[in-house]
Amino acid sequence: MHRPTWPPLRVVLLDADGVLQRRRPGLVRSLLKLGGPRFLADAMRAEVGCLTGERDFPDALAQAMRRHRVQAYPADVAQGWLDIVVDPRRLELVDAVRARGVRVALATNQHRFRGLHMREVLRLDEHFDAAYYSFELGAAKPDAGYFTRVLDDLGEPPETVLFVDDLPDNVRAARSLGIDARLHLWRTGVTGLRRTLASRL
Template sequence: MPQTLLFDLFGVIARQQSPAGQELLVATAGASAPEFWAAYWALRAPYDRGEVTGPEYWRQVASALGATFDDQQVGRLLAADITSWSAVDDDMVALVEQAAAAGWQLALVSNIPEELAVHYEQHHHWLRHFDLVAFSCRIGHAKPEPEAYRWCCRALDLAPGRILFIDDRPENIRAAEAIGMHTHLFIGSAQARQVIAELEAARQH
């Protein structure tokens, strides 16, 4: 029986990258969209794991594009990137708050670079409901790497079977299941709310 709800951030509580934000990033980089996104994602994992800084990441993107970004352009790209990932789902924030009030232990694991992590800490005070916040840039592991999930288990001092992991990406769900976690593939707040309600009912019997 799970005693802890382990949430993904982007695509679950926070919204996926906004189309307007994507357009601004491409325009700021001055590149074609296909080339920009190929470089953006190919180089993203080390940035998410905290192995490179934001400015280093954007200079690597520039190099992959055959371009050069000066300090001002790098600053604009950093700001645009943060803005593009900053919207949250108010229904899911409410669900988090209700689950905390009901006595659930809450944890969060997210693939997120340091600059964006700081933004969330400064502007999203609902993070206080989480007993554990595992940002990839701080733990050195990113989903679906098995060690990202094992790190959470160690930090929570729980066996995987005591955790329900909620994520919107099938590959992340499969990796969590492989180490023994209970899982829910997120498709919307209504379904997540129902799953938690059913667990709550079972927990009370």
């Protein structure tokens, strides 16, 4: 299969969940225990509805809990979204790429509640030259508007950018704009991520 010849790489965009970090196992199970499968689906829809920053996630979750008569404190349930496991070896790769003179930016769909936790508690932004949270951009992947706003801020043409994400829809959307977008599978580990990055360095 023919692969394009890319110009020198100037920026790497990395997704967070499924690429650098993951939720600790147990959130889905706990939501099912609290309110069953319909509540689980409603809670996940509430999360998606907050990714562009127009709604506050704890409030949206509380509304879902009331609809399903879930007997628990909303603040306690919301804490499950903050139980994040960051892989330090993957962050070491980020640091190594930046040491080579390539800018690295975080490109992640997050609602404000979780995004601020990543920034202020986990201090994830400190490993990056820039961080693009969907709740701040007002657009979420795979919306093309997310990527155009990122490219505009970076001031780089799409062909100089490598984007890595774990969701095929996000990869396809980035490719449609001319970005070199690659799919990462968590199970390939830090070795798989290193191989993807090395292919353009």
